Amino acid sequence: MSIINETINLLENRVSIRRFSDASVEPHLINAVLHAAFRAPTSSNIQAYSVIVVRNRDTKAALSAVTGNQQHVLNAPIFLAFCADLTRIEYATNKNGHNMEDNNLEIGLVSSLDAALVGMSAYLAAESTGLRGVMIGAVRNNALETARILGLPHRVYCVYGMCLGWPSESPPQKPRMPFNTLVHGERYGITLDGDPIEHSVESYDTQLAQHYRGMGKTTTDDSWSHDMDQKFVPQLRDQLREELQTLGFDFR
Ligand SMILES: Cc1cc2nc3c(=O)[nH]c(=O)nc-3n(C[C@H](O)[C@H](O)[C@H](O)COP(=O)(O)O)c2cc1C
Incomplete structure (x- = not known):
């Protein structure tokens, strides 16, 4: 017996959308989406993420260049950058006389997981309002340049981005494995x-x-x-470990 409700229906029908109308996306809508998303579970309550809301066309153009000129990055009314952010944990450890110099794989993973969970929650919340979009991992083509464009401080990196807007296409769903x-x-x-x-x-x-x-x-x-x-052959983004190390994450 299949179960149908609004949430399951939304997920069953979702597909990445890369073409958007020119209609604007009101700030209060994005704020509501993010407020809801921040209720996502977070490892040990670390809340080790930050989200950058990008509307500026020059910024989107620069980000699009990093992603190999993906046109939807330029043309989406909203680009959300989901970042792993260790700055607040660093503040807490510094206050207690410690530091984050030797941070390890675990904290890199949990902060990236946090960013992923918040992003997926935001994506679902956005879809529930009629907004549509696509996630953008290609910001990690050059993690340092993405960090520069977004003004990210040390110990913050953009895990992935998300284009959002009102859809102007309706592509068929991509099949999934059985x-x-x-x-x-x-x-x-x-x-x-x-x-x-x-x-x-x-x-x-x-x-x-x-x-x-x-x-x-x-x-x-x-x-x-x-x-x-x-x-994946040759390995994708082979420079990423060094770039993330420069940004203050140690994934060794
Ligand atoms: C973390 C992540 C990164 C992605 N990066 C990109 C990207 O850089 N550009 C793009 O066009 N789609 C990107 N996608 C979308 C995937 O290509 C898409 O979800 C997948 O092909 C399945 O298609 P569907 O979402 O329409 O079902 C990304 C998806 C995820 C989850």
């Missing part, structure tokens, strides 16, 4: 029904190729596998 590939019952490799989980990459490759071709996009027959190989 439920029984992604969900394991009790132990890895067994479906909730107790069957062995099937390796579904080949069938998903075919499904995704059909999806892209249906949209008039060129792709290979092994669409997803091909994309993953292209994206």
Whole structure:
């Protein structure tokens, strides 16, 4: 029996939107979205995030350049930068005679997780008002330049951004891998029904190729596998660890 309510319906129907109308997005709407998002759970109540609300076209143009000239970054009325922010924890530790010099992987991870949870909450809250958008990880193409553009102090980095606005496109949903590939019952490799989980990459490759071709996009027959190989070999953003270290996060 399927369960339908407003939230599930919103999630079941969501798709990334990259084209927006010129209609403005009122500040009170963004404030309401962010107020709601800040109720997201946060590891040990650290609240180690900050959000930068960008409307200025020159700033969006500079950010778009970092992202490989993604046009939606320039054209979205609102760009939200979701940042991991250790400055307030640093203040607290300094007050107690300590410092954050040797911060480790754990604090980098939890602050990034915090930023992710707040961002997804904001995304959902925004969608509930009719706003639409897309997340932008390509700000990490050059984490230092993104930090410079946004004026981020030491111990803050932009984990990802988000374009928001009123939609002017309605693309078909991108298929997902089968439920029984992604969900394991009790132990890895067994479906909730107790069957062995099937390796579904080949069938998903075919499904995704059909999806892209249906949209008039060129792709290979092994669409997803091909994309993953292209994206991660050679390794993506190999300079990121050093850049984040410069910004005050130690991910070693
Ligand atoms: C953390 C994160 C970073 C992303 N970065 C980008 C990006 O830089 N540019 C872009 O156009 N889409 C970006 N996306 C959107 C994904 O490409 C998209 O969610 C995925 O292809 C699935 O499509 P759907 O959201 O329409 O279902 C990002 C999504 C996430 C979660």
